[in-house]
Amino acid sequence: MYLTDIIKGKVDNSVYFIAEIGQNHQGCLEMAKKMILEAKKAGCHCVKFQKSDLKAKFTRSALDREYISENSWGKTYGEHKEYLEFSKEQYIELQAYSREINVDFTASAMDENSLDFLVDLSVPFIKIGSGDANNFSLLRKAAKLDIPLVISTGMQTMDTVEKIVQTMEDAGKKDYALMHCVSAYPTMPEDCNLQLIRVFKGRFPNVTIGYSGHELGILLTQAAVLLGARIVERHYTLDKNQKGSDQRCSLEPQELRELVEQVKQFELNNNPYPTGDVMQKLNGGQDLATALQDVREKEILPCELPCRNKLGKSIVAARSLSKGHILEPTDMAIKVSHPSGETAENHFNLIGKELIVDVGEDDPITGSMLFI
Ligand SMILES: CC(=O)N[C@H](C=O)[C@@H](O)[C@H](O)[C@H](O)COP(=O)(O)O
Ligand SMILES: C=C(OP(=O)(O)O)C(=O)O
CATH class of the missing domain: 3.20.20.70 (Aldolase class I)
Structure with a gap:
């Protein structure tokens, strides 16, 4: 088959x-x-x-x-x-x-x-x-x-x-x-x-x-x-x-x-x-x-958190970026990072946002690093 x-x-x-x-x-x-x-x-x-x-x-x-x-x-x-x-x-x-x-x-x-x-x-x-x-x-x-x-x-x-x-x-x-x-x-x-x-x-x-x-x-x-x-x-x-x-x-x-x-x-x-x-x-x-218990909605379960923390992907800098830089898609990479950055899911939402700090290649990008 x-x-x-x-x-x-x-x-x-x-x-x-x-x-x-x-x-x-x-x-x-x-x-x-x-x-x-x-x-x-x-x-x-x-x-x-x-x-x-x-x-x-x-x-x-x-x-x-x-x-x-x-x-x-x-x-x-x-x-x-x-x-x-x-x-x-x-x-x-x-x-x-x-x-x-x-x-x-x-x-x-x-x-x-x-x-x-x-x-x-x-x-x-x-x-x-x-x-x-x-x-x-x-x-x-x-x-x-x-x-x-x-x-x-x-x-x-x-x-x-x-x-x-x-x-x-x-x-x-x-x-x-x-x-x-x-x-x-x-x-x-x-x-x-x-x-x-x-x-x-x-x-x-x-x-x-x-x-x-x-x-x-x-x-x-x-x-x-x-x-x-x-x-x-x-x-x-x-x-x-x-x-x-x-x-x-x-x-x-x-x-x-x-x-x-x-x-x-x-x-x-x-x-x-x-x-x-x-x-x-x-x-x-x-x-x-x-x-087989009744369940209607899919959620992230507490039992999944160890795996999510270990292997979940988040947003990191694809290369060194300076304070004031406006993020473009290719500035960001989605990787397993410890500590982690913004959830991978937000990748496209970060496009056009301004960095308020310098970030090195592979450094996690978090919300607090961005001008809102
Ligand atoms: C989420 C995911 O990728 N899970 C995979 C598939 O189910 C797993 O096989 C992991 O690769 C494995 O558990 C990792 O184990 P360690 O961390 O010992 O290499
Ligand atoms: C992580 C994997 O699978 P799943 O999420 O289905 O366990 C995989 O196939 O590598």
Whole structure:
């Protein structure tokens, strides 16, 4: 099955499965290949990685900060990320291997350079992760491409999701999907807010809705499918005991296989199952009932704040700028910055504002630095 069949609404009774290898490969190419093979054997349609150009995604100070964590692969966050990043040659090798065994291969574009990189690689679709769901500079650029997009919505409000849809519409982009997502690793049932899948389907009837889940186990992802998710993405690992921030919320090959098999049994069409039927079909239970609680509005949840503080993007100076300078679009870059600047979402609102202080390259730009 092709993602485009799902996104273009030609197929609404099947689910496209993305095995998110992300950075669970431990920086090891051979392990990444083994993971690709096991994901294919488990029945997944696609394997996904995360592509970053570190200097484009992070400010110098964010890269230089100490990363003291049991999940760290280096003394600084930059060293840690560098260790986990595959080179262009390695991407080409992994892509060729995926082709050989007939499984789709792609990655999330975590900055504009990485978007270009993935376009050059001719991936079947590009993922925009939650960290960039309010990066409208990246979204506008991606919307112009003739490549399908899968856009996650963790750490965002409904207002931002509406703006994403508007951005796609303004660009005439039709082949994209929105993923319900909560950016907490793992996500507890009370935070999963699965009913938002139904809400998304109601508000955006022409958009394919999917689910990028970070909860433990497979039950709640099955419920997500019954509520209307037609693309499923789960982090995946060969062994959850390995080192890495995402390991705990990942599925091992056997769980991934079971998820795919269970979902194949469902009778699906364009209509979400009523909540009572979801409970009954999946044999109820407290976790399921909690994850299915009523929710109408998408908000940034307290459980998402650690991820937002760590990986949320904000506005920084693209180059040194002097006091009195009037901001133009190219003066600003959207990066992970510690400390952070104005939220990425305000990028276009800052155009034309005057700086009241000198700012160095990569320095965060905050409201107090601007003449109002
Ligand atoms: C928001 C976002 O990008 N989240 C990604 C996708 O879910 C994650 O895989 C992060 O890259 C990962 O959790 C970061 O872990 P560390 O900070 O240990 O490299
Ligand atoms: C951050 C990512 O995904 P999500 O927001 O769906 O967890 C990603 O795909 O890199």
